[in-house]
Amino acid sequence: MKKITARQRQILWLLLGVNEEITAAEIAESIGVSVRTVHREMEDIEQLLGEFGLDLIRKSGKGIALSGPEPALAELRLFLREEKPAEYSGEDRKIFELCLLLEAEEPVKLFTLAHSLKVTVATISYDLDELEPWVRKFGLELVRRRGYGVEITGLEVDKRRAICRLAAEHLDLSDLVGHTPQTESNPVFRLLLTTVGKSNLMSVESMLWDMEWKWTAELPEIVYMEMLLGLAVSTRRIEIGRGMVSGEEAGYSRLSDHRNIAGTEQFVSRLETVLGQEFPRAEILYFAGLFDRVQDSFSSSGFAYGDIELMEMVYRLTESVAKRTGLPFQRDRSLREGLLEHMDPALKRIREGTRIRNPLLGPIRKDYEYLFTVVRAAAQDMKLELTIPDEEIGFLVMHFGASVERLNQLRRSVRAILVCASGLSSSRLLATRLAKEMPQIEVLGNISWYEAARLPDMDYDLIISTIDLPIDKERYIKISPLLTGDEIEKLLNYIHNITLNEQDTAAPQESGNTSREEAALSRLKSYKGILDEMVSLLERFRFHPLDNSGLSLSGTLSGMLNLLNGSGVIDDADILLERLLERERMASQVIPDTGLALFHTRSSHVHMSSLTLYRLRQPVLLEGGTEVRVILLMLAPRKLSKESLEVLSEISALLLNSELVKLLEERTEPEIRRYLSSELLHFFENKM
CATH class of the missing domain: 3.40.50.2300 (Response regulator)
Structure with missing residues (x-):
């Protein structure tokens, strides 16, 4: 039987994985080649299928599909799992080279890489030229010297970041936690799964769950997976003798309140027993720092769904799509919340240069062709300082598609x-x-x-x-x-x-009744939580004029926080000041086209949600050279209920309303409170 190439294997797995026809364009997009290349491969694929008693059906205007009895299809799947490809694709080679170099103890000869991949030394050299900018993004260096070989040098913490990114760019969630023989059968992906510590991943996850930390259960899935991947990669690095060196940057932030050290020590102790590995003190600090950063990044992004710039972006995108389609997307609160939650991490990945993977891009383009064109045009009109790839446009289309098809709830069984x-x-x-x-x-x-x-x-x-x-x-x-x-x-x-x-x-009747009763009680509790949060937040709302003459941004924020001392809202103004300044360095807090800024954070040093307004005697200069005269300070505890988060998010969204901005800039405390009360009541009534 004829040998098949890695590309032909990819095409066959795609054809085996769909129930309907798939076009050559969709295949090309999925595997990263041209449509012409796909058509060129079809002749060899058709011959191979004939040996299994299978047919390649090509329907004009519809696409390509496999046809044949199930036993023959099963035989083909077995062949693809066991057969080694005759060659590696360019993408496969680069993954192989990165995995090998990131795990190597000493320089690797170019000849060794060329021999392993069955290509010339010149091909390897060309691959390394293309990989060099990717390696530099992590603060690492690709060292190449004649007679010496090639190696990746840099801090261990940066090598772990690079491995995690490599996994994010080339592996799906199913590859890491599911049963995916088509991935594991590929020797390159087997190597990548080994490098990221897949063999330890589920043991680490089980131990993480057994710790019963409340904060891990509250993490969004994407954040949880990033953290879990970081832990699994670390166990693999320790396994092969690439542990953290004492004194090396361990990622333990100076802003940490040391809340995770004791829990991390317990977690690592249990992990040592399960994995049979010994974790040095530097690793415990690294793990604790990882837990800290995850909580802090989630707290910042989860508070009011990120910054005001992001809210304005979602507002402009929704308005633009609504104008083009004539559909009232602005009224769909679920759409807005979904876009806010999705776009924050998505934009971060695009800015970092992470490859966006969307396996549904082909079908989305086919089933939502008009909407895809509209959303892409709307995204281009926003004139962002980065290019939004079609894969990300596809995810946005899914949000808008869900909004189009959203219907009233019906009786279900x-x-x-x-x-x-x-x-x-x-x-x-x-x-x-x-x-x-x-x-x-x-x-x-x-x-x-x-x-x-x-x-x-x-x-x-x-x-x-x-x-x-x-x-x-x-x-x-x-x-x-x-x-x-x-x-x-x-x-x-x-x-x-x-x-x-x-x-x-x-006993379906009894069970069904109990379930409905519990659901009703849960909704009532949720409504009560929202009302309690709105009332307490509005009652605590205060306006303060602030004389900040001669003060920097740091001094101004310090003066604002000092006015909260003794109120029972905060207990450590210094840590909160650092957090607010750090957030300002990360993203602008200014409401677009106004002299108003929203500063906000969540911390264990905040004991109750707080909303305070400060009008400054002198404008203060923010990052980027923007001046503001009015600052709205929104603080919340680290542990925050879903209902409280909804209320704070709604207030943040209201800041895009020019009427509220004008009130905050010019009017009195009672007038602002009345406006917020009216708008929040409207928000609550819409939830009923």
Whole structure:
């Protein structure tokens, strides 16, 4: 039988993984080649398929599909898992080279790399030229000398950052936590999975969960995965003797309040037992610093969904798409919240140069062609200082697509939990597709893969996932967020043959009534939490004129915080001052086209949410050269309920309203309080 190339293997896995036709353009986009290259490969692929008794069906205007009996398809899958490709793609070579160099103890000869990859030394040299800028982004250096070889030098902490980024750019969530034989069969991806410590990842995750830290359960899935990957990479580095050196930068921030040292020591002690490894003190500090940074970054981004610039971006994008389509996207609060939560980490990755992966880009372009064109045009009109790739436009389209299809809740009989790899965009699109196509399913919510693995059976009837999960196949069904016709039929069969049969063996009426009663009580508690937060925040709202003559930004903020001393709101003004200044260095706090800035943070040194307004005697200069005369200070505890976060987010969003800005700049405390009361009451009534 003829040898196949790595590219042909990729194409065949794609064809095996879809239920309908897929176009050559979609294949080309998925594997990063031209359409012409795909067509050129088809002749060899067709010959190979003939040896298995399979046909390659090409339908004009529709695309390409495999056809043949299931036993033959199963034989092809087995062949692809076992057969070694005749050559590596350019992308595969670079992954292999980076993994090898990041793990090497000493310089590697170019000849050794060339021999391993079955290419010339000149090809390796060209690859390294292309990799050099990527390596420099992490503060590392790619050293090449004749007769010496090649190596990557730099701090261990930066090498770990590079490995985590390499994983983020080339691995999906399913590769890390699911069962993906097509990835593990590729020797390059096997090497990458080894480098990131996949063999330890689930043990680390289980230990992390067993610690029962409340803050880990509150992390967004993407943040949780980044942290988990960082821990798994560290265990692999220690395993091969690349541990942190005492005295080397361990990532333990000087702003830390040392809250994680004791917990980290306990976590590491348990991990040593499970993995049979010894963790030096420098690693404990590194882990503690990692936990600190995760909590701090989540606290900052989670507070009011990030900064005002981001809110204005979402506002402009939504307005632009609404004008182009004539649809009232501005009224959809779920759309706004979803975009705010999605765009913050997405823009960060684009700025860092991280490759955006969107495996659904082809189908999205096909099914939402008009909306894709509109959203891309709207994004271009915003004239951002960075290029938004089509993969990211695809995620934005999923948010708007979900908004278009969003319907009123209908009476349902099957309770479902969603697990989606691409976060809120795919989960909301799938939820609205389900509401439209299968109203008998009640979507209880979207959870992470690690929550799904531990969710009690009584809490749901069905788990619907867009990725492979590390749980028994019988416990969930895997479909795509676009919910194709074949998948609707597959889902109906699953519900009929498994879910409803299981319900028949229980006491459905009693269970259903209990569930509805608990859901009603939960909603009432949520409403009470929102009302309590609004009332207490408005009652504590204060306005202070502030004489900041001759003071810098630091001195001005210090004066503002001093006015809160003795109020019971804060206990350590110095740490809060550092946090506020650090946040200002990270992103502008100025409300666009105004002399008003919003400074905000969450900290364990804040004991209750607080909203205070300061009008300055002299304008103060912020980062970027912008002057402001009015500052709104919003503080909140580190541990904050979902309801409190919603209220603070709503107040932040109101700052895009020119009427509120004018009140804050010119009017009295009672007038501002009355306006906020009216707007928050309207917000609450809309939630009922």
